Amino acid sequence: MPRAGHRTGRRAVVVAAAGAAALAAPRLARPQGGPIRIGEINSYTAQPAFLQPYRNAWMLAQEQINAAGGIDGRLIETVFRDDAGRPEDAVRMAGELVGEERVALLAGGFFSNVGLAVSEFADQRRRLYVASEPLTDALVWSRGNRYTFRLRPSTYMQCAMLVEEAAKLPAKRWAVVAPNYEYGQSAARWFKELLGRARPDAQFVAEQFPALGRIDAGATVQALAAANPDAIFNVTFGADLTNFVRQAATRALFERRRVVSLLTGEPEYLLPMLDEAPEDWIVTGYPHDQLETPAHAAFRDAYRRRWNDHPRLGSVVGYDTVRAVAAMLRRANGTGTDAMVAAMRGLKFDGVFGEVEFRAIDHQSTMGAFVGRTVLRDGRGAMADWRYADGRDHLPPDEVVRQLRPQA
Template sequence: MSFVLPRRTALLSAAATLAAPAAIAQEGPIRIGEINSYSAQPAFLAPYRNAWALIQHEVNAAGGINGRRIETVFRDDAGKPEDAVRHAGELLNNERVHILAGGFLSNVGLALSDFANQNRRLFVASEPLTDALVWSRGNRYTYRLRCSTYMQAAMLVEEAAKLPPMRWATVAPNYEYGQSAVRWFKELLLRAKPGTTFVAEQFPAQGRIDAGATVQALASANPQAIFNVTFATDLTNFVRQGTTRGLFEGRTVVSMLTGEPEYLGPLGDEAPEGWIVTGYPVADIQNPGHVRFRDAYRARFNELPKLGSIVGADTVTAIAAMLRKTGSTETEHMVDGMSGLTYSGAFGEAESEFRALDHQATMGAYVGKTGLRDGRGVMLNWRYCDGKNYLPTDDVVRSMRPQG
C-alpha cells in the first residue's frame, strides 16, 4: 500500500549495520518479531492481533513446535516506514527474534522487505497488498500471505466485464496500494472488454479525503460506473457524500475491500446496496474449518472475527507449518521451507500455497454484492475465488520479478 520513503537508503544501511545475523540456539522459545500499524489502523489490526494470540495459544497448547513454544514480540510502526525499520533492527538485535512478520500499509511492507533482504532475515508479510512486494521488488527473504491488488482486481474485473458500462471513473488513495489497484483494474478491464474508457481519476490522500470535492469531480465526468479503492474512514466519508449528492444513482460501483466487516460494519444502515465487492461474509460461511475458527474466536473475544482476524490467524498458521516442515530456526532453512509451503487457513476453503516462483500465497477472497440485513451492511450472493486462479502466467511473473 508507496509513499516515497525519505532517507530510506540511509535508514536501511544504518539498520543493516546494527542487525548482523547472530547464531540462533536451537532451544528455548521460537520468537517472532511482529511489526504493524496498530495505532494507525485499529479497525483491522485489533482483530488481527486477537486472532494471532488465539492461534499461537492453540499451537503452544498442542506442544508447540517440537516442544518449543512460539512467542511474539509486537511493535507498532504507526504507519511510518522509518519506524518499522527501526523496530526491525531492535527486534533482531535486542529481542533476538528468529522471524520478522506483519505489515499493513504497502509502503511500510516494502521498507520491511528491503530491510529483510539487506539483513538476510525471513520476513513473512501479512497484509501489504502491493504487487511490488513479490514482483518488481521481490527478494529471496520476503513472502506475502494476503491476496494482492492484482488478484483482487482480477476477481472484480471478472464481474465488471459482464456488465454494460463502458465509461468508468476511479477513486483510490494516493499511495502504492491505491495506484497499483487502479493500474491493474484498468489494464485487466481493457483487456477483457476492449473499447472501455476511463473518464476520470481521483487520488485523495489516504486518511484525508475531501469527500465532497472528490464526489463532485467524479460526477462532473459523468461515468457510467465507478471503481472504488478507498477504505476505513475515507470509505465512510465517500459513501456518505456520494449518497447525499446522488453519485451512485443509476451507476455501477465495483469496490475493493468494501465487503470486509471492519469497513462495511461502521456504515450501519448507510451501507450501499448492490456494489460488487471483495470482502468476508463472516456469519454466512458454513464450511467446517471456518465454523471451528469462528466459534473459537467468538468464544474467546465475544464477537465475530473480521478479515483482519483471518489474516492474523493465517500468518501464525503458516509460520507454524513452516517450522514443523523445517524443524529449524536457521534463516536459510526457514526461507527454503516457505517455498512451496501449503497450509489450511481460517476461511476453511482451498489450501493456500506460498509459490516458489514469486513467494505469493494463493489465499483467495470472497466476491459478492453489498446489501442490508437488519439495518447493517452484509455481503450477498458471494462466492469464494481461489487465489491461484487470479494470477498472471509464470512467464509474465518472471518478466516482472528480479532474477537471482
C-alpha cells in the same frame, strides 16, 4: 490516516507462551529448547478496526499451537511493535527486533509502503519476513526478494476477481477513486489494465487520488460526477470510504451508476457504516456470518469463545499468518534463516478458507477472497450472492511472473 493518541512503547513485549502453557499444562510437552520468537510489526494505532481483530486471532492461534506442544516442544512467543503507519519507524523497529530481541523472523505489515520498507530491510539483513497484509504487487514482483513472502491476495489478484464481474456490466465510461499511495496506485493500474483486456471498449474518463486519511470527499464526488461515468471503481477504505459514501449519497453520485469496490465487503469497513452502507456494489470481502465450512466454523467458534466477538477479515489474516509460520517451522526443522526460507517456498498449510500454498516462483500465497454484492440486512451492510475466488485462479502464469519479477 488519523491516528489514536496512544502508541505502544518501543520495548513493549507481549508473550503469550507462558499463559498458554498454564492453560494447557496437562497436555503440554516439556519444552525441548528456548522459545521461538517472532517479531511482529504493524500499524496498530493507525488501523485499529482491522488490526485489533488481527492481533486477537494471532494470539488465539499462538495459544492453540503452544497448548498442543508448540514446535517440537518449543513454544512460540511474539514480540509486537506498533509502527503507527510510518515506514521509517517500522524499519527502526525491525532493527531492534533482530538486534536486541533476537527474533527468529519478522512478520506483519498493513500499509503497502510500510511492508515494502520492511521487505527491503529483510533483504539487506538476510532475515525472513512473512508479510501478512500489504497488498501491493511490488512486494512479490518488481521489488520482491529472496526473504519476503506474502499471505493476502494482492491488488492484482483481487482486481482480477472484480474484473470478472465488471466486464459483464454494460458500462463503458469508468471513473477511479483510490488513496494516493502505493496500494491505491497499484490497484488502479491493475483494474484499468485488466478491464481493458476484458473489455477493449472501456474508457477511463476520470481519476481521483485523495490523500490517505485526508479525503476531501465533497470535492472528490463533485469531480467524479462532472466526468459523468457509467461506473466507478473504488479503492478507498476505512474512514475515507465512509466519508466518500456519505458525500456521494448526498449528491446522488451512485444513482444509475454501478460501483465496483476493493475490500468494501470486509466487516471492518462495511459494518461501521450501519444503514449508510451502500447497496448493490460489487465487492471483495468476507461473509463472516454466512460461511459454514468446517474449517471456518471451527475458527469462528474458537474466536468467539476466546474474545466474545465475531471475527473480521483481519482475524483470518492474523490467524493464518501464525499457522503458516508454524507449518514452516515444522518443515524447516530449525530456525536458521536459510532453512526457513527454503521451507516457505512451496509451503502448503490449511487456512481458514482452505488450503494455501506459498508459490516458489514469486512467494505469493494462493489465499483467495470472496466476491459478491453489498446489501442492507437488519440495518447493517452485508454481502449477498457471494462466491469464493481461489487465488490460484487469479494469478498470472509463470512466464508472465518471470517478466514481472526478474529474479524469479
